[in-house]
């Protein structure tokens with residue numbers, strides 16, 4: 001089975017009403033590969049989700065950037081998986097390093113969130129990745145597999161999961177992983193999945209790269225055999241995101 005290229009635009013905590021309108025307009029006018037060749041998600045801050053959903057081209061899907069660990073209730077400030085589902089949001093990004101580090105989300109909390117989101121019928125983009133210190137100590141493979149193992153301990157079906165490898169040292173720093181570095185981590189992670197989950201999951205699961213992806217570096221990184229797409233931060237707010245969507249371009253079309 002060939003894995004369909006997958007690209008996410010993670011807007012993080014950015015945007016005003018006017019900026020969101022402009023970005024959606026830019027996205028809607030872009031020539032991109034048809035949905036047979038690429039799956040695209042756009043992840044605005046929660047508050048802009050209904051607005052984006054109502055005017056975004058239909059070949060792009062909307063994703064949330066987080067959700068709560070369990071059924072909603074008395075959890076002030078949280079958004080539940082049921083609410084996302086109810087609003088027709090198909091995807092959620094979980095375990096982003098900014099949440100792991102700034103909000104102290106542990107591997108276990110992330111695993112709980114992934115498990116619950118999947119149980120509610122959401123699709124999950126699970127982020128993993130090592131810090132600079134961990135890379136320098138040669139712990140990359142160990143850290144990334146530990147993060148996936150925590151999820152594997154709770155989750156049996158991986159059909160609705162995409163894994164985003166996002167080395168923390170490459171996020172928002174302009175310091176991108178080389179195509180070889182990305183390929184090495186993706187290859188090792190796929191091998192780990194083959195040994196510890198199943199060979200079918202290893203073959204089918206999409207492992208995408210995130211961390212300072214730009215129009216200038218996307219073709220080389222995206223050309224690696226185990227890189228199945230990107231999770232893009234800063235560049236997803238700009239025109240160049242359209243170029244990134246065409247990193248493996250074959251057929252383009254405007255909008256469905």
Ligand SMILES: O=C(CO)COP(=O)(O)O
Nearest residue numbers: 010171172211212233234
């Ligand atoms: O964190 C990221 C996507 O989730 C990557 O961010 P940048 O593309 O801004 O480095």
